[in-house]
Amino acid sequence: MKMKNIIIIILFCGCFSSNIFAQQNSKKAISIIKEIDKNMFFETQIVTSEMIVYGKRKNRTIRSKGYSKGQKNNFTEYLSPEREKGTKMLKLNDRLWIYSPATDRTIQLSGHLLRQSVMGSDLSYEDMMEERKLSEIYDVQIIGEENYEETSVWVMELTANVNNLAYHKRILWIDKSRYIPLKENLYAKSGTLLKTTLFRDIKRIDGRWYPTKMNYKDMLKDGKGTDFIILEIDFNAKIPENYFSKASLKK
């Protein structure tokens, strides 16, 4: 009888402690992801960047200037090369328009067309449009701690808690000291690894850590992926409201 009671108590304690541990893990994971959101998301942002697309025969460098407000509005103007110059993209909520000066046409993209590659890069329009905070759309848990490229990191697994996300699962390697991802693997619902992103040249800008060089690699394509290099970035700058209207495309 005594033995039976002891076993029940041990089992109860085991369950209780593992539950407490899971809760603690979850709380910690949420707080980490919120810290990451603080670093990676912003009220407004003006960024001049270069996208280097490594082609099979030649590489292309595309320069653009983007204006973002919150998580929903973005306006991008392509500055070079000549073929892309003057092309503009406007994202308002979940809609995307592209303007071409050569034809003076504005085309709206929606649905599965957003999964197409942007200018031959490893990024899709959907990737460029997804700006919701990770903490709002994913359930998180810490699945390990390790050293990644001589930096102590948490390995975190994010699972979508909303429908229609481009990536159902993400695994992130988070720098423990700077709360910034160093690497990210993006998975489909089937478990297939779709993309890998490497975050490099992390700098302290306006009181936050921010990666200024990213390499996006579409795992379903050959090649070296696409580098995205931030040349200039201005957080919380004042952006006139008219940038985020369709009229701005033809200006």
Add this chain to the structure above:
Amino acid sequence: MIKFIFKGIVRDSSKSLIPILVITVGVMITVIMSGFLNGIISDIVSQNAKLDTGHVKIMTKPYADNKDQLPNDLALLNLKNLTDSLKHEFPDLIWTPRIKFGGIIDVPDDNGNTKTQGPGIGLALALNDIDSREIERLQLTKSLQTGNLPKNKGEILLSDDYAKKLKVKPGDEITYFGSTMEGSMVFHSFKMTGTVRFGSPMMDRSTFIIDIKETQQMLDMNDGTGELLGYFKNNIYNDERASEIAKKFNSKYIKSNDQYAPIMVTLKEQNDLGSTLDIAESFLGAFIFVFILSMSLVLWNTGLIGGLRRYNEFGIRLALGESKRNVFSLMLLEASIIGVIGSIFGTILGILMCYYLQEVGIDISKDVENASIIMPSIMRAHITNDLYFIGFIPGLFSMLLGAALAGRGIFKRETARLFKELEV
């Protein structure tokens, strides 16, 4: 003797009617099946050749490895030099470049904003090069549903279903949105001149046709092409010659270090057409074998019944001194004549049915509307010369086999017991 046997067959219909009917039905089925199978296979092959594979096709090696993805960044360059040397080396073929590319066709409203749009597959053809015979080969003039073929720069032709889906009509302005060979964004406005029906659900779903020169400029592929197709000048695919040409061409590049070296493939080496043809031939052979076997069993049975009925006749003939071998030979001769008569009737009926299936066909467009391979939307039979005699092989052979099996009884009869058996 044949005249005598023939008279016997005609006058005594009870010994020939059922075998003739059985042979007629069997031969008719063989002819229809053979004609229909020939028709389907030759339509699939010819449509693939016209729309996709050519009689031979040249691509770069990496393009060939990924050709389903339409990887124009791996396209053939220095096209003019390559075409000139091919024309010189293989003058029995016509060489024509084609570019296949993906993109979106966007239809603007009055303010230039998107009204309708849909993804499609572009097919760039040498429309303005008469020597390429592309218009004739793809029967574009005959297949026009509305409007005209593109003649000038900035004109585009849409598949009829695609145009209906996008709600555009000839004369409307539309914009192509896609990417160049290297991935840059492309916006290009066109005037839609007409619609066409290819007769292949996959192509009819969402294809647009542009002249290749304009496409090369649009996609930054000057003097380049995704695929270079070769067609025999007589328009008939000759697998032996095609393999010989491909072997000769490929031998020049086999040791090449160039990552983008060209490679030539024959029609049979593409789209699983080789295995499709082999399967079809095996299927036809198996069908004829099963037919001969089953018909022989039926005719054996008929022969046995006939043998029983003619038991007395054979007995009297043997009693009168006719040799068993001679009775058996005459029985086989009679079976041959019945086989020929049945085969003639069966062939005539089969050819008539094939003619109907050739002219009208069976519409399978609803069943294959989502097909990802090129196949005709109407399955038709083809009347070829072999249909006039193919039915005679199983018709005659099964009748002979049936009669031979049934006639074995003749040799088992003992002459000494004939009079007792005949109750004389």
